[in-house]
Amino acid sequence: MFTLLMLLAPFPSRAEFGDVVFNKHSEKEGVRPVIFPHWFHRIRYNCKVCHYELGFKMRAGDNVVLMSDIIEGKFCGMCHNDKIAWGADRCDLCHTGRPGLQSGVIGGASTGGPGRW
Amino acid sequence: MGRTSREQRRVKAARCWSLVMAAAVAISTGLAWAGNWKPLAQDGLHDPSNTALSQLQNPAEALSKLPPDTAGNQVNWVKALEQGKINPRTSIYAGTKVNELDKKEPPDVLMKNTAELSMVRFPHKQHSEFLDCSNCHEGLFKSKAGTTTGFNMFNILQGEFCGRCHGAVAFPLTECRRCHNEPRPVAGGAAKAR
Numbered sequence: 001m002f003t004l005l006m007l008l009a010p011f012p013s014r015a016e017f018g019d020v021v022f023n024k025h026s027e028k029e030g031v032r033p034v035i036f037p038h039w040f041h042r043i044r045y046n047c048k049v050c051h052y053e054l055g056f057k058m059r060a061g062d063n064v065v066l067m068s069d070i071i072e073g074k075f076c077g078m079c080h081n082d083k084i085a086w087g088a089d090r091c092d093l094c095h096t097g098r099p100g101l102q103s104g105v106i107g108g109a110s111t112g113g114p115g116r117w
Numbered sequence: 118m119g120r121t122s123r124e125q126r127r128v129k130a131a132r133c134w135s136l137v138m139a140a141a142v143a144i145s146t147g148l149a150w151a152g153n154w155k156p157l158a159q160d161g162l163h164d165p166s167n168t169a170l171s172q173l174q175n176p177a178e179a180l181s182k183l184p185p186d187t188a189g190n191q192v193n194w195v196k197a198l199e200q201g202k203i204n205p206r207t208s209i210y211a212g213t214k215v216n217e218l219d220k221k222e223p224p225d226v227l228m229k230n231t232a233e234l235s236m237v238r239f240p241h242k243q244h245s246e247f248l249d250c251s252n253c254h255e256g257l258f259k260s261k262a263g264t265t266t267g268f269n270m271f272n273i274l275q276g277e278f279c280g281r282c283h284g285a286v287a288f289p290l291t292e293c294r295r296c297h298n299e300p301r302p303v304a305g306g307a308a309k310a311r
Binding site: 098 | 130138149154160161162163164167169170172173174176179180183189190192194205206207208209210213215246247248249251252273278281282285286289
């Protein structure tokens with residue numbers, strides 16, 4: 001019966017594969033951490049748009065993204081400018097994370113393995 | 118007589134039990150296959166007290182319509198692109214020159230140095246449809262075949278080479294056979310699948 005319950009128990013709560021938490025500066029500056037959903041963006045843009053044209057390096061933690069850059073149209077600000085997507089004044093739409101989250105790629109099998117992800 | 122019927126009852130109970138177990142396994146596997154995308158407010162990552170969450174799309178709404186997979190986002194992104202289920206932009210500015218796989222290049226690269234595992238047939242074309250050449254070359258991989266050093270599973274599991282994306286945003290490294298998919302030909306016979 002225990003096995004049966006284990007099998008039918010709801011799956012533990014988890015992030016979506018490829019979600020990235022940005023919390024290098026957020027909480028220090030008094031806002032929630034940012035959660036970037038890869039899945040949402042890759043439906044609309046190829047990897048190369050952000051990782052080539054926008055210049056996001058392909059390793060979480062290698063990019064120092066400041067709000068001042070975004071407001072000037074760099075990084076997220078290339079689209080999040082009230083023209084393509086919501087602008088930098090919509091804090092709560094990007095700064096959506098629970099307090100205390102660690103920066104990095106979250107979700108999926110990778111986080112339990114030996115890799116640095 | 119009594120003994121036989123007791124045994125029969127036991128066999129019956131065992132059969133019944135195995136049926137229940139099989140059903141449970143089928144249901145949980147089915148759930149996993151059908152997609153188990155958590156709503157943002159329940160994924161353990163988003164702050165449910167943020168009222169703006171209701172304005173964001175939940176994964177299930179978008180991902181349930183795409184070709185299914187059993188790992189990662191439970192979406193086969195290559196198929197989604199091939200079948201036109203997604204139509205992602207390749208640039209923001211009209212003037213950006215996007216580099217793609219040279220038509221003269223073979224669409225696949227065969228990697229033979231894989232110890233006792235099957236060889237790896239790397240689908241170059243499918244990768245270049247998502248990525249720019251410069252995302253992998255010359256940083257992670259040298260363009261000239263056979264000149265990349267340190268390209269092994271240890272480094273891949275550390276997030277280098279294929280592991281830069283696979284395990285983070287592309288199907289995870291637990292899916293061994295998806296890459297190690299090319300049986301090694303054996304001497305004097307047909308290819309032997311491992």
